[in-house]
Amino acid sequence: MASFKENIQESFLGLSEAVQETWADFAQFLREAWPLLLGLLFILMGIWWYADPPPPRHVSLATGSAGGSYEALGKKYVQFFAKKGVTLELVSTNGAQENLDRLIDRHDPVQAAFVQAGVAHPKTIKGIQTLGAISYDPIWFFYRGPEVKQSDFEVVNGRSKFFAQKTISVGVEGSGTHAQAMRILNVSGLDRDLKFVYLPGKQAVKAVQAGEIDGAFIVDEFEAPNVQALLNDPNIHLVTFKRAAAFAKLIPYMHILDVPEGSFSLQRNYPSTDTTMLATTTNLLIDDRMHPAIQFLFLEAAREINGKGSFFAKRGDFPSFQDSLLPESPVAVHYEKNKYPLLATYFPFWLAELINRLVFIFLPFCAIAYPLLQSLPSFRTRRMYSKISRLYGILKTYEQDLLMNFSPERREEYLKKLDLLEYETLKLKVSQRLSGE
Template structure:
């Protein structure tokens, strides 16, 4: 029993002495290398702050008209960002064209926006990137009067000309609705009619229901209140797109949506047969200077909010990275292949972002700092060795003076010099690896002192022999 206690005690003492020894070596290392370590630390902080600054806590996003579906979608994004500790300020606008102008202006605070594909010319836009498409925006054309038979081209043409000469809303200028309506009309050889009205979505719904207009283009999601209101009105007709394949070829940004019989209303059997609709897509666009961490956050919001199954889309279909019309952000390309950084799935956003930034900075920093730190022990040993050699040089000089011209009256003076030299040696902070050199110096000093104390003329040279 006593043997076990003794072993435990000795083990504890051994560990304590090892820790104490390592701590002493570490503190001595800090005392000697602190200038270099300070330079490295300042360099690390500078690189971390300026090369990879933290993301802003406030972001401005352009949506659409107040009360519109884009603004409602923006509110969902704002709630998602709030949970992550970021304030997403929503800026109501007149539509796609204004959103693009906000993003393209390098002095504008807007950093993100919802914009319909096809609502702008991508060749004239710079400084804007895409985080992908996040939803379908079907193109709805509701009208009053006799129903147009979609297989009768002549009747379609006649009805189209009737619309051109009647009261039809083609969406507010600058909006995605207006852009899509013009694409379709011009593709069929029509220009803007003299009686066209440029109403917002909600204004078009009210005017159409009251009979103030005969037709209205609306580009909005199936779930949008304006669309649901018009689909539920049995007095209105919906124009289908029997030549959807042709539109898709002419306008690559357009998508074909299939609607089965009775999908809008089984009670009314509406539509009465399978039809095809055309749809644009909503692009999530950003200022290309947006912080990568915020881009990942927008993509995560799109996955959570827009990635759910809907009437026209399957679960996980959005965000999609096809036919965006603008260059994709490198972050979006990374997200498409690898998803979000792993830490974002398990840690709060601010902590995951902080760790990612540290890793981003520390890896290249360590590539430079590690070799430097490896050289520090050798640098330290060289410094100590130079000090020891310097003291050896002083000792050698004393011995040379004694050999060349020893005067008994100077014995005490030289003994004092040797004592001071030994004191200088005692002040050296020597690592264990150089303990041999240290004690060799001490022995050499003591050897010269013993020679001085051995006789009256210990260093007098007679002939070629030295009397000791």
Template sequence: MGSFKQDLKETYLGLAETAEEKWSDFTQFMQEAWPLLVLLLAILVGIWLYADPPPPRHVMIATGSPGGSYEDLGKKYAEFFKEKGVTLEIVPTKGAQENIERLADRNDPVQAAFVQAGVVHAKHIKGIQSLGAIGYDPVWFFYRGPEMKSADLEAVDGMLKYFLGKTISTGVEGSGTHAQATKILKESGYVGGVQLRNLPGGDAVKALQLGEIDGAFIVDSYEAPNVQALLNDPMMHLVTFKRAEAYAKLIPYLHLLDVPQGAFSLPRNFPSADMKLLATTTNILIDDRMHPAIQFLFLEAARTINGKGSFFAERGEFPSFKDSITTESPVAVHYEKNNYPLLAAYFPFWIAELISRLIFVLLPFCVLAYPILQALPSYRAKRMQNKLNRLYGELKKFEQELLLNYNPEQRNEYLKKLDLLEYKALNVQVSKRLSSDYYALRTSIDYVRNCLNRGQHPYQFDEGVDPDL
């Protein structure tokens, strides 16, 4: 029994020989199978680039008027995207209607927008989908003066009797506030008797506090500066809709929010009684061409930013599909059922996205490549066998020429031809499975050479001897 040192040396030599043999087989394989490998690589690159392109690193979102609550929300989303390595550019607009128009324009770079439900039925506009609702936007109707009864808001003969001859603001045309106020007034049966003004939110607050107008519709979140300014002003009152349930039935995207007595201000006991507010929702609308990974990123931002508990929303309530009017994105539907992809919980966004894309690309690629790769061994063996067969064919042709036209004076030329044929055989790379065929060819070449080197050649016969005997 050998020593440990000798056994170790033999083991090392064995491993080295095995590695060398495997490397030789690999290089031979690459030399012979490279056309198929190039084809498979081209297919893989095609799937990678066209079937599942990488997500963009720059996205534009339309928010609203500068200084508004949507701009503040957009900044929070931008910070979230920045942490994930994506730049989210905030694009100020005049309001919801412009947001819709920019999304509908296939040449506009804007791919996302904050839009209140009910501004437009986006299902009638091609190319726009919803990632769901991300928060409540109550319909606030503030007014100044003596506190009125809820019945005073009801329309009588098409007029709001409490506000007859007075002025109220319904928001800028094209804004969410204007769309909601107009819809509510229309459902109330209002046709005239009140002077309407179209003021931006901030201007409406100032005008109401200065007494330049008597009432103002503001559709915005509870935390919005304009809403807080009026809620904290003791001179302002808030309309409670007596028939709130009826409005919610007639206008399907509206929701009812319960406000307990004193919830806005306990010291002021504001409101003085339990009340119901009508509310729409803020939705994230997108261009339906948006990359799925970016859609998931928006949904994850909504869960992180808007999913926290707030004055009106429970923790985890958003994002959700509270507005069933707008066409839902398939990605959002998947998110609602399965949440964010599992990989995102353990890897940074770009690594998780890369792994997801690799899985998406490699699965169909493997389905296609597997039978091709399975065929490679037989393909290689067939190519090697064909090379050997061609050399056998050349040897047979050469031997036939010797048999029919043998000239003793050209023996050296015949030997040179055999040497060239043997050189070709030496340069044929074959697998171990075909070693017997390879050496049989070498032996055949050597046999013909030996025949030529004999004193009596089998290719030369006496004229009086019948070769068939």
């Protein structure tokens, strides 16, 4: 009876021989079927290239008016994309409505845009998807003059004690500021009790500081120059939304921001009490035909740039996918659950994308092509039998020649022919199953 050690050795020897035979058979298969495999690979590569073309190296992003905060944000995205080898072109526009119009236009080169939530009407928008919200946009309502009591802002039957017949800037028509201001005024019932002017941000700041108008809506981040200019002006005050919770109920995309006493200025103790503000969000909208790899790049840029903490947002709050009014991109849904593909952590963007795309062609190729070719009816058997039959045919010819025309003087010639046939036979490689033939 063999010892345990001998049994182990025999098992490993058998396994090693089986692996060697399988590998030899596979190598022989490649030598025989490589033209067919190569043809199949070219077909699959063509399908792959057509169905999933490589990501573009140039992308256009609509921001907003030149010199605005969206343009400043866009420049940060440009730097991020440049590190990944992609050129991001910023396109200045007149505001959110133009951004939407350009995204909807299937012939416009703009593929992405910053648009405030609430500007788009989901039922009328087609061909646009969202990559989520990337920041808060507080709604600031500044007024000029002495600071008044909160009760003076209350609206009764569409009239306000303080703002009756006052002139208010509600932003340029088509801009995000105009959309948010009019929505709030409509819900409040104040849209018939005020005089409206439609000034861009910088002009509105100058006009309210100069006393040319009584108030101005500005929808922008806390750090924006226009917002800071009015917050630091002692003659300008901020309307706080006492009924912020009610606005948030009536306007689904609105958020409530808590502002502790003295947060804007400890020296002035401004605001003088804990207050609440309303805010919308900036959404990153895309043409739904955008390449998935570029979408991942935008999402990663949003995480790196907008995911940092700010005055109103905590670190990691953005990008956010909780309150989107437009259809979410499937890439954004995947990103929310899985974050960026693992390969991008270790390889440059283009190399990671190439590897990722190649995996999707080679894995199906290896999983399907090899078993398929092996299962082709008598493909390999016919080729091997053909080789063996050719040798037997040559041998049969020699045999007939010897029987019919044997000559002792040609003995050396016969031996040379047999040696050559033996050499060709030794070079012939067949599968283990047919080696006996």
